[in-house]
Amino acid sequence: MRISLFIACYNDTLFPDTGKAVVRVLERLGHTVDFNPAQTCCGQMHWNTGYTREAVPIIRHFLEVYREAEVICIPSSSCVAMIRDHYPKAAEESGDAKFAEEVESLLPRVFEFSELLVRYLRVEDAGAAFAHKVTYHASCHSLRSLGLGDIPLRLLRNVRGLELLPLDDVDRCCGFGGTFAIKNADVSSAMLEDKIESVLKSGAEVCTAVDNSCLLHLFGGLHRRRLPVRTAHLAEILACTSEGAGQ
Amino acid sequence: MTASFPAAARELLRNAQLRRNVAHATDVIRHKRDRVVEEREDWQELRDAGSAIRQHVLENLDSYLLQFEEACSAAGGQVHWARDAAEANRIALAILSSREVREVIKIKSMTTEEIGLNAALEARGISAIETDLAELIVQLGHDVPSHIVVPALHKNRQQIRELFLREMGLDQLGDTAEDLTAAARAWLRRRFLTARAAISGANFLIAETGGVAIVESEGNGRMCLTLPPLLITIAGIEKVIPSFRDLEVFLQTLPRSATGERMNPYNSIWTGTTGADGPQEFHVILLDNGRSRILADSESRQTLKCIRCGACQNVCPVYRQTGGHAYGSVYGGPIGAILTPQLHNLEQGASLPYASSLCGACYEVCPVKIDIPEVLIHLRSEIVAREQHTIGGMLGPWNLGMQAAARIFASGERMETAQKLGRAIQRPFAGTSGTIESLPFLLSGWTQSRDLRPIPQESFRAWWARRGKEES
Numbered sequence: 001m002r003i004s005l006f007i008a009c010y011n012d013t014l015f016p017d018t019g020k021a022v023v024r025v026l027e028r029l030g031h032t033v034d035f036n037p038a039q040t041c042c043g044q045m046h047w048n049t050g051y052t053r054e055a056v057p058i059i060r061h062f063l064e065v066y067r068e069a070e071v072i073c074i075p076s077s078s079c080v081a082m083i084r085d086h087y088p089k090a091a092e093e094s095g096d097a098k099f100a101e102e103v104e105s106l107l108p109r110v111f112e113f114s115e116l117l118v119r120y121l122r123v124e125d126a127g128a129a130f131a132h133k134v135t136y137h138a139s140c141h142s143l144r145s146l147g148l149g150d151i152p153l154r155l156l157r158n159v160r161g162l163e164l165l166p167l168d169d170v171d172r173c174c175g176f177g178g179t180f181a182i183k184n185a186d187v188s189s190a191m192l193e194d195k196i197e198s199v200l201k202s203g204a205e206v207c208t209a210v211d212n213s214c215l216l217h218l219f220g221g222l223h224r225r226r227l228p229v230r231t232a233h234l235a236e237i238l239a240c241t242s243e244g245a246g247q
Numbered sequence: 248m249t250a251s252f253p254a255a256a257r258e259l260l261r262n263a264q265l266r267r268n269v270a271h272a273t274d275v276i277r278h279k280r281d282r283v284v285e286e287r288e289d290w291q292e293l294r295d296a297g298s299a300i301r302q303h304v305l306e307n308l309d310s311y312l313l314q315f316e317e318a319c320s321a322a323g324g325q326v327h328w329a330r331d332a333a334e335a336n337r338i339a340l341a342i343l344s345s346r347e348v349r350e351v352i353k354i355k356s357m358t359t360e361e362i363g364l365n366a367a368l369e370a371r372g373i374s375a376i377e378t379d380l381a382e383l384i385v386q387l388g389h390d391v392p393s394h395i396v397v398p399a400l401h402k403n404r405q406q407i408r409e410l411f412l413r414e415m416g417l418d419q420l421g422d423t424a425e426d427l428t429a430a431a432r433a434w435l436r437r438r439f440l441t442a443r444a445a446i447s448g449a450n451f452l453i454a455e456t457g458g459v460a461i462v463e464s465e466g467n468g469r470m471c472l473t474l475p476p477l478l479i480t481i482a483g484i485e486k487v488i489p490s491f492r493d494l495e496v497f498l499q500t501l502p503r504s505a506t507g508e509r510m511n512p513y514n515s516i517w518t519g520t521t522g523a524d525g526p527q528e529f530h531v532i533l534l535d536n537g538r539s540r541i542l543a544d545s546e547s548r549q550t551l552k553c554i555r556c557g558a559c560q561n562v563c564p565v566y567r568q569t570g571g572h573a574y575g576s577v578y579g580g581p582i583g584a585i586l587t588p589q590l591h592n593l594e595q596g597a598s599l600p601y602a603s604s605l606c607g608a609c610y611e612v613c614p615v616k617i618d619i620p621e622v623l624i625h626l627r628s629e630i631v632a633r634e635q636h637t638i639g640g641m642l643g644p645w646n647l648g649m650q651a652a653a654r655i656f657a658s659g660e661r662m663e664t665a666q667k668l669g670r671a672i673q674r675p676f677a678g679t680s681g682t683i684e685s686l687p688f689l690l691s692g693w694t695q696s697r698d699l700r701p702i703p704q705e706s707f708r709a710w711w712a713r714r715g716k717e718e719s
């Protein structure tokens with residue numbers, strides 16, 4: 001099947017390896033990946049910071065780029081949450097019936113990466129191998145907005161050689177929260193400290209998630225403390241096979 | 248309100264004892280709540296019902312309030328309307344002064360904290376004694392509440408023991424929960440028996456019957472409501488519910504959400520006055536104090552659905568770090584972050600809507616389904632719109648940054664250019680280990696405790712383009 005990738009602005013810029021991993025996994029499963037270079041951002045940063053007016057043209061641009069797409073894969077649950085939770089409101093506020101229609105047609109075509117695999121493509125074993133101790137951080141949006149439940153865990157449990165270790169207080173925010181990390185840097189840092197403690201306690205070598213935004217935050221704290229735990233997006237783990245982790 | 252949230256939080260974060268107390272206490276309540284909520288298979292239906300009732304009330308608030316006034320008056324109560332804090336305090340003072348009351352006992356009422364009633368009474372020589380144990384602890388410590396249900400949650404048992412020893416003038420006191428409650432009991436009992444007036448808050452005003460409902464754990468409220476001959480209830484106008492039957496929902500959801508109990512130990516409902524039993528004179532002061540302005544905003548109206556259970560505070564990862572005092576009002580945590588700035592027409596507490604990572608834990612537990620993250624974003628957008636009307640705000644770093652980003656996100660080509668630019672700009676900041684460890688201006692907030700991954704040499708879009716060329 002033909003799958004359109006929305007990589008997300010920050011993955012495009014900071015985490016190209018995640019995008020490559022998504023492509024690798026989907027192609028390995030026999031699908032064709034489409035990437036429209038006109039894509040930019042979902043509008044989340046503007047919307048959540050209160051620049052809702054500025055977010056609207058970004059949202060409209062997104063709708064334009066994906067008008068023809070059959071299925072859209074997004075390796076970032078917070079972008080999916082932005083689309084599902086806020087696009088309808090943006091359309092409603094605009095009073096533009098066509099805008100609302102386009103949003104309505106978009107919603108059923110949007111999937112977060114792990115959600116696409118398990119709920120849409122019915123794949124729980126992506127054929128991956130990754131012989132490491134891994135813990136899974138459930139990002140707030142994946143948990144509460146998307147309701148992913150144990151979907152990412154099901155994928156991880158089927159990875160050859162992977163030892164999945166539980167994370168304490170798995171449903172607690174890591175303190176990233178977009179511009180919150182800067183506007184409330186002290187509280188955000190304190191929240192991160194607690195999260196890092198849980199990660200260390202898990203005994204994992206790698207902390208994974210379906211959102212690189214949380215992982216950017218966790219990496220930042222881990223690296224500052226020179227701690228040996230690595231961070232990797234779920235797609236990057238699923239891209240690894242016994243033949244090696246190649247992009 | 249004094250300091251902004253980030254500044255107040257910075258101070259509080261240094262208080263390790265307070266943070267331990269808050270984390271411990273909220274964990275205990277949170278887990279109790281989860282247990283009693285899980286046993287209800289119809290929990291989501293109860294939330295839906297509670298939300299629908301509260302929403303319906305707000306949409307018909309005028310008629311329900313009038314209905315309450317009529318029913319309450321018919322039952323022998325007197326209803327007063329107060330536009331703001333000053334008017335509410337004036338009304339209460341006038342009633343108490345005309346009866347020459349010098350000492351009044353109070354049962355937990357965050358609303359009287361909101362209007363600063365105790366200070367207003369004291370200024371006129373009337374002493375107010377808090378009888379809710381936690382409120383008493385706050386009062387004796389000349390402190391302010393840090394939680395709407397458990398106001399002394401930031402104090403541990405040792406601290407309370409020391410406070411009691413000092414303030415109650417005791418020679419010795421154990422430190423078990425029993426010792427402390429026994430001391431409070433002895434101290435309060437004298438006041439219960441002598442007080443001639445009581446002031447209460449309200450959990451619900453029942454429009455149909457004119458009744459007032461209060462739920463509590465200790466029974467001290469029951470004392471206040473039944474012993475003194477004069478009783479004054481001060482309640483926000485949003486506290487009304489249509490009928491007695493609606494309590495069916497809230498008496499299930501409120502105790503479970505607030506204290507993790509299936510039912511509160513004491514549920515008091517009284518309607519006007521009754522013969523020679525209980526208070527002979529009963530007044531209700533209905534307080535607006537900014538609420539009708541919130542009501543007028545269809546987006547943030549849902550804030551007024553709140554039944555003050557405090558569940559959102561107990562699950563909030565931000566509140567967990569700072570406790571309630573960082574929020575600059577009696578309403579801390581997520582509900583405070585949306586309520587306080589609105590009560591002040593965004594003129595105070597404008598930093599509060601940003602005191603959230605939008606993690607959504609509050610919405611998940613709220614028994615009346617207030618979408619707190621949505622209201623937070625709505626308030627943020629109002630604050631931004633206001634700022635954009637000032638020169639300083641327009642030229643401020645946030646606005647300039649966001650405008651620039653919006654232009655970048657207008658097309659794929661612009662994004663590619665911006666990525667190249669970012670790669671060039673970051674060079675001087677790269678640390679020895681390849682990450683960025685220090686950034687200037689706004690971004691210094693990030694690097695104070697976190698390194699930043701540098702922008703890699705090749706963006707995803709560049710890789711995709713290269714791959715396309717190589718394949719063809």
Ligand code: SF4
Binds near residue numbers: 557560582613
């Ligand atoms: S907002 Fe909801 S969870 Fe928070 S105190 Fe009010 S009713 Fe309870």
